[in-house]
Amino acid sequence: MPADVTYLGAGAVRELAARLGVRPTKTWGQNFVVDANTVKRIVRLGQVGPDDVVLEIGPGLGSLTLGLAAEAAAVYAVEIDPVLAAALPGTLAAYAPARADRVHVLAQDALTLTDLPQPPTRVVANLPYNVAVPVVLHVLGRFPTIERVMVMVQLEVAERLAAPPGSRTYGAPSVKAAWYGHARLAGTVPRSVFWPVPNVDSGLVSVDRQAPPTAPVAREEVFAVVDAAFAQRRKMLRSALARMAGSPAAAAVALEAAGVDPTLRGEQLDVAAFARVAASLRHMGPVVHG
Ligand code: SAM
Numbered sequence: 671m672p673a674d675v676t677y678l679g680a681g682a683v684r685e686l687a688a689r690l691g692v693r694p695t696k697t698w699g700q701n702f703v704v705d706a707n708t709v710k711r712i713v714r715l716g717q718v719g720p721d722d723v724v725l726e727i728g729p730g731l732g733s734l735t736l737g738l739a740a741e742a743a744a745v746y747a748v749e750i751d752p753v754l755a756a757a758l759p760g761t762l763a764a765y766a767p768a769r770a771d772r773v774h775v776l777a778q779d780a781l782t783l784t785d786l787p788q789p790p791t792r793v794v795a796n797l798p799y800n801v802a803v804p805v806v807l808h809v810l811g812r813f814p815t816i817e818r819v820m821v822m823v824q825l826e827v828a829e830r831l832a833a834p835p836g837s838r839t840y841g842a843p844s845v846k847a848a849w850y851g852h853a854r855l856a857g858t859v860p861r862s863v864f865w866p867v868p869n870v871d872s873g874l875v876s877v878d879r880q881a882p883p884t885a886p887v888a889r890e891e892v893f894a895v896v897d898a899a900f901a902q903r904r905k906m907l908r909s910a911l912a913r914m915a916g917s918p919a920a921a922a923v924a925l926e927a928a929g930v931d932p933t934l935r936g937e938q939l940d941v942a943a944f945a946r947v948a949a950s951l952r953h954m955g956p957v958v959h960g
Contacts, residue, residue: 674767674768676736677706677733678703678706678733684865690753690757692751698798699728704863704865705862709734710737712737712796712820712874713734715856718792720741721743722741722791723745723788723791724744724745724746724791725794725809726738726745726747726794728796729749730751730796732761734796735747736762739762739769739773744772745774746790747776748778749775749776750780758775759773780808781801783809789815790813792816792817792818792819793810793818793821794821795821797822802821806847806877807843817879819876819877822872822873823872824871825870826839826870828875831853832847832875835937835938836937841900842897845896845900845939845940845941849889851878852877852880853875853876855874856873856874858871859873885945885946886949891951891952895914895947895951898911898913899939900936906934907925907939908922908925908932908933915951921951924951924954925950928949929946
């Protein structure tokens with residue numbers, strides 16, 4: 671780790687917040703990391719190297735940004751809170767003077783991010799917990815150059831993203847993450863590394879990009895089938911997809927054509943099976959009522 675970066679400890683984080691008049695808000699999921707070892711661990715697990723262009727969502731006071739600046743070629747830090755976004759360049763200049771110019775701060779909602787000046791190769795972030803899943807899915811969909819995601823999220827969300835078919839926590843986020851790559855729980859994080867201390871446990875989850883299933887169907891169509899299947903989680907697929915197919919019988923035909931037993935539930939299907947079902951539903955053409 672280069673020596674020209676000073677990490678933020680608990681004292682520095684509180685002092686910075688006080689100076690800026692920042693009172694952490696739950697609305698934006700503001701729990702700041704106050705532990706250098708946690709920052710170093712996340713950067714290491716993110717496999718950030720000197721060629722990487724990192725997208726960081728929610729840099730906050732800059733705890734993780736400093737660790738990323740120490741390793742990456744460039745960091746794009748997207749922060750929704752205008753006060754935090756405005757303060758970040760000053761913090762970087764003070765705590766990582768030789769590396770501050772490689773960090774670019776964008777004051778905006780990550781969910782509206784559509785372009786970056788350089789194609790990102792990594793997403794590394796301590797995410798705001800209330801929008802963690804939509805943010806991860808949005809950036810994976812928007813930036814195909816991202817090879818690896820390493821994010822800290824609520825432990826329950828990390829488990830859901832990484833859950834295999836058939837498990838209790840497997841749901842729409844698991845299938846959608848699997849569309850983009852291989853998601854894996856990479857560890858847990860104690861509550862004590864945050865200020866303020868959150869009232870939920872945290873975990874690290876990685877997604878390594880893989881090619882999506884080969885089916886003649888758009889991602890949006892597959893995701894629509896996934897949403898329909900999990901909207902009525904307890905229902906058999908032939909019922910859950912009835913509205914989409916036109917009737918339970920039509921859904922059963924489409925499922926069978928995709929090689930899927932119509933009496934299964936969504937939680938038993940992997941992403942490749944969902945892609946086959948979406949392709950088969952589309953093959954049936956527009957639904958004719960009457
Ligand atoms: N990365 C910092 C750290 O580790 O100390 C802060 C992490 S804090 C859990 C989440 C950060 O995301 C906050 O700074 C918050 O203002 C920001 N944030 C919340 N919603 C956001 C959004 N939709 N887009 C961008 N930033 C967001």
